[in-house]
Amino acid sequence: MKTVGAYGHAPLQRKNNVNGENRYKMTNELVVRTERLSKSYVADGIETPAVRGVNLKIRAGEFAALAGPSGSGKSTLLHLIGGLLRPTSGQVWIEQQALGGLTPDQLARLRLRRIGFVFQAYNLIPVLTALENTEFVMELQGVPEGQRRDRALELLSILEIAEYADRFPNKLSGGEQQRVAVARAVAARPALVLADEPTANLDSESGQKLMDLLRRLNHERGVTFLFASHDPRLLNQVERVIELHDGVIG
Amino acid sequence: MRFSLRLAWRNLSRNRRRSVLTLLAVLLPVLILDLMWGFSNAVQRNLFESTTQLETGHLQVHRADYRQLQTGLPLIQNVTPVLQIIAQDPAIERFAVRLDLPALAAHGDRSRGVLLRGVRPGKAGQLSALDKWVRTGRPLKAGDRKVALAGSNLLKALHLKVGQSVILLSASLRTGTGVLIPKVVGSLAPPSPQLSRSIIELPLADARSLVHNPQAASSVVVLLKDISGPWDQSRIEREARSLQAKLGPDYLVETWAELAPATVGLFKIIQPLYLAFSLIFFLLGGLVVLNTLYLSVLERTRELGVVLALGSSRRRVLGWIEVEAVLLAGLGALLGSALGLALVGWGSLGFRLPGFYAEFVSIGLNNIFYLSISPAEAALSAGLMFVLALTAAAYPGWRAARLEPVEAMHFAG
Structure with a gap:
């Protein structure tokens, strides 16, 4: 199914480079699809809509961002797509899988296999080293120790923090912690990485560095990224910006 | 993991x-x-x-009807066959013969009903706590005759002193009367005041002379080998059944638990x-x-x-x-x-x-x-x-x- 022009972007194709390695480009494969997705919060009997009737498609290999001011519903939408919140109405599909009917355990399994998360506050596990944090999701997946160690080291190397592999998070700068969080998110080869304000706590230089590295992962490894951010430094570098206002794409 | x-x-x-x-x-x-x-x-x-080493032993052998006999002396008239069977039992470490008799003790113009306990003097033969309770004087020794130890309260009641003699009178329809005048060589202070008022310990041979029967015994106290505590009770009961089978229906073998329910x-x-x-x-x-x-x-x-x-x-x-x-x-x-x-x-x-x-x-x-x-x-x-x-x-x-x-x-x- 071609979706050319539906969101103003040409679909990208996966190609092999001269070395025979995969060179990833955006394809027609839909990683995310939402249909009339809504989420309201009820507090003290008052219903507050956060996301209203959102239809969205994210293709494999995209480098996209949800943009909008605080309270526009970016994070809520990201959480709905990540299966962390249940929608009030509507449906989310990750690849071909509708999330609506899944049990909490099935949702957890889907997140584990198909979705990577990067959080604004890094959220590394403080008692694990950078390397162990990177291995963490792979460990949950049951990847053998040697294999996950190799892959984690490779990623830390790509993200230029291999020398800090044995450091605990409290011995890393914010930028370094966020890079470890990115390594953790992509290590398990998810179909999609959801990153909520990944540069918000970083200074300009660290933020820029992180974006460069994410871009590199997107280009070289075909990792699909969907950000939620109002940071112009980030929004300037994504291929597609999806504006949200009061929970509505506009 | x-x-x-x-x-x-x-x-x-x-x-x-x-x-x-x-x-x-x-x-x-x-x-x-x-x-x-x-x-x-x-x-x-x-x-x-x-309880077992000084009083009840692990097992005791009595006449089969000793609990039913309310009066008279429930004596084993000839303990020798019992001792022969016990001596051959490989599970038994040692045993002692006892002769307990009700009697009258008198000194001067005073008299009291007492319990005479005839034992073989010497540690191996006694299995009794009495030696531990000797307060004054000395315990019984092997070869002693016509000597006795008496409870300190009894000595007071009879106005009797260590070194003086006491008249012991035993009377029963079954055994007739017997008189003995041993010298008190020591006083006993058992924890029970009642026992202190009534106990007299004397050599087995002297007790037997009171009932005119050199083979008589009221019980045989048995200690088994390799018993370390009440947790070995099932073994004790097994040995009791085994000994009962060997002794036959004329005798009753009881365990320490039946003899000392308070413990x-x-x-x-x-x-x-x-x-x-x-x-x-x-x-x-x-x-x-x-x-x-x-x-x-x-x-x-x-x-x-x-x-x-x-x-x-x-x-x-x-x-x-x-x-x-x-x-x-x-x-x-x-x-x-x-x-x-x-x-x-x-x-x-x-x-x-x-x-x-x-x-x-x-x-x-x-x-x-x-x-x-x-x-x-x-x-x-x-x-x-x-x-x-x-x-x-x-x-x-x-x-x-x-x-x-x-x-x-x-x-x-």
């Missing part, structure tokens, strides 16, 4: 002081229960030995009492584990939310908390057990309770206690605490597993 262990270990290391205190809360109940068990076994063993009753109180006391420590230990893990889960709510968001199953999260509990409980139980066994091992060499000498001796107990604990008891105390700690971890674990990822990640506590 290695990863989970490492994670749990590091999580426990986050708040070392709390973890160490929790470890102590697990360690102490195990240590206390081991010591309680060791002491309870020591008291039971002490009571058992006092058995004490045992039934001691162990549950100690266990109940220890259980309080166990429950406290369990509560401390629960509190520690609950606080730990509370402190890590955000982190656990992230772990759940990343795709960890709830069972896995529960498993991590349980692994932490296993580490705390396992290490605590192991250390508690090691320390408890070391102390019981030290106490097994002999443990004297200072300040209680007179009290223990007055009730016929030895003031030296030998602590002991069986492997099953040691395993049970450690295992019980381990299981309790795991059970206590279930609630914090369940709470951690039920967290909603988004809410947990925004937890401000």
Whole structure:
């Protein structure tokens, strides 16, 4: 199914480079699809809509961002797509899988296999080293120790923090912690990485560095990224910006 | 599993002081229960030995109808065949013949009804506590004739002194009358005032002369080989059945438990009492584990939310908390057990309770206690605490597993 022009972007194709390695480009494969997705919060009997009737498609290999001011519903939408919140109405599909009917355990399994998360506050596990944090999701997946160690080291190397592999998070700068969080998110080869304000706590230089590295992962490894951010430094570098206002794409 | 262990270990290391205190809360109940068990076994063993070695033996042989005979003397008229059978039994370590007789004791113009106990003088032949209660004078010796030891209260009642003679008169329709005038060579101070007012110990041959029967006995007291405490009761009962079969229906073989029901009753109180006391420590230990893990889960709510968001199953999260509990409980139980066994091992060499000498001796107990604990008891105390700690971890674990990822990640506590 071609979706050319539906969101103003040409679909990208996966190609092999001269070395025979995969060179990833955006394809027609839909990683995310939402249909009339809504989420309201009820507090003290008052219903507050956060996301209203959102239809969205994210293709494999995209480098996209949800943009909008605080309270526009970016994070809520990201959480709905990540299966962390249940929608009030509507449906989310990750690849071909509708999330609506899944049990909490099935949702957890889907997140584990198909979705990577990067959080604004890094959220590394403080008692694990950078390397162990990177291995963490792979460990949950049951990847053998040697294999996950190799892959984690490779990623830390790509993200230029291999020398800090044995450091605990409290011995890393914010930028370094966020890079470890990115390594953790992509290590398990998810179909999609959801990153909520990944540069918000970083200074300009660290933020820029992180974006460069994410871009590199997107280009070289075909990792699909969907950000939620109002940071112009980030929004300037994504291929597609999806504006949200009061929970509505506009 | 290695990863989970490492994670749990590091999580426990986050708040070392709390973890160490929790470890102590697990360690102490195990240590206390081991010591309680060791002491309870020591008291039971002490009571058992006092009862069996000095009074009842492990087994006693009587005439079959001795309990039915309300009057007269229920004597074994010829004890020799009984002794021959007993002497050939390989399970029996030693035995003693006793002759207990009701009699009248008189001195001057005073007289009292007394219980005469005829024994073979010398340690091997007696199996009696009387020698331990000699207050003045001397105990009976092998070869003694026409001498006696009397309860100190009896001596007072008869205005009798050590060195003076007492007239003993035995009368029965079955045995006729007998008179003996032994010299009192010592006074006895048994713990029971009633016994002190009535007991007279004399050589077996003298007692037999009162009933005009050199083969008579009222009982044969038997000590079995390799019996260390009341926990060997099933073996004692087996040997009783075996001896009963050999002796036939004319005799009755009874175990110490049938002869000293009060001691058995004490045992039934001691162990549950100690266990109940220890259980309080166990429950406290369990509560401390629960509190520690609950606080730990509370402190890590955000982190656990992230772990759940990343795709960890709830069972896995529960498993991590349980692994932490296993580490705390396992290490605590192991250390508690090691320390408890070391102390019981030290106490097994002999443990004297200072300040209680007179009290223990007055009730016929030895003031030296030998602590002991069986492997099953040691395993049970450690295992019980381990299981309790795991059970206590279930609630914090369940709470951690039920967290909603988004809410947990925004937890401000």
